[in-house]
Amino acid sequence: MPKLSKRSDVDPFIVMDVMEAASQAEASGRHVIHMEVGQPGTPAPENAKRALKAEMDTGTLGYTVALGLPELRQRIARHYGETYGVDLDPSRVIVTSGSSGAFLLAFTALFEAGDRVALGAPGYPSYRQILSALSLRPVDIETRVQDRYQPVPELLPNDIAGLIVASPANPTGTMLDSNALRALIDAADERGAAFVSDEIYHGIEYEQPAVTALSISDDAYVINSFSKYFSMTGWRVGWMVVPDDHVRTIERLAQNMFICAPHASQVAALAAMDCREELDANISVYRKNRALMMAGLPEAGMDKFAPPDGAFYVYVDVSQYTDDAAQLARDILDEVSVAVTPGLDFDKARGGTTLRLSYARSTDDIVEGLARLKSFAASRGWIGD
Secondary structure, X not given: OOOOOHHHOOOOOHHHHHHHHHHHHHHOOOOOEEOOOOOOOOOOOHHHHHHHHHHHHHOOOOOOOOOOOHHHHHHHHHHHHHHHOXXXXXXXXXEEOHHHHHHHHHHHHHOOXXXXXXXXXXXXXXXXXXXXXXXXXXXXXXXXXXXOOOOOHHHOOOOOOEEEEEOOOOOOOOOOOHXXXXXXXXXXXXXXXXXXXXXXXXXXXXXXXXXXXXXXXXXXXXXXXXXXXXXXXXXXXXXXXXXXXXXXXXXXXHHHHOOOOOHHHHHHHHHHOOOHHHHHHHHHHHHHHHHHHHHHHHHOOOOOOOOOOEOOEXXXXXXXXXXXXXXXXXXXXXXXXXXXXXXXXXXXXXXXXEEEEEOOOOHHHHHHHHHHHHHHHXXXXXXXX
């Protein structure tokens, strides 16, 4: 019997377990409201699907070059000029197999085995698991509500080889403004640490536009995806921007690890970048859903959260009710058929007292979900009947 490596001993992605439990509930005939998964409730843009159909009818859809379709790389570079006023050389853009592929490439390129890499907690759990699987050492920074759950320079250890930040963040939806982002980039530079900026929720913002790290530094690794704003989660296509002198290293890694991102997905992604009217209509739905959550969660006894600046999540402190958020999430699913994610995915030390709720589905679902949560809260005595 072959022996498993220690590197393979990573934690499960708990939200996937919640999705499985919700699926089983639906299979038994129950109508589940999905607030657990970070997935748009909308399909890929219509023109993206049409572009792929045309390519399937006429093209071969074989391997592309490892760095991605040249026209897609050029269009992504143009996006930075249109959206952020950043003049970006397309040669620095690498198309990847989702943002997950980009993280694998970035962490492999930047860090030696055993390096310590800092990340905010709460934060996206797969950072930690990918780092561990690559024999790297994730270092959680316990962020504070007064900092809107974002890292700040004074909390950073000195002995780190890298820092990962996300803005808008998962699970909190909070963002870093230009000054806060610059301060973190400077703090990483002072420590000789690589700076990795997760920008996959860019485009989903409500009051202020998100700031890209590329507007501050050419040395940052910037990672983005077509999954969220572009509503293409299952297509598994993303991109990363790296410094000029890192491109060839990333290319060699990509050639060997992935060959290329899926050709079909790249064709659809290219077309999706010119579907702004349809995509911005999705944001209007998220904005309405966000307002409903801001008003409805306190009515359900869940009033401890930092209002999200972007993405489509609310991260709620339920410490007044439980220190076992996993059991609470199971009870909510069992009793009122609403699927929510316990915070243990995002903060190993403190996640037992938090829940993440997604509002990426239809507005009708959000209205119904909030009504059910209010019913659950009343049954528990959190609020009056």
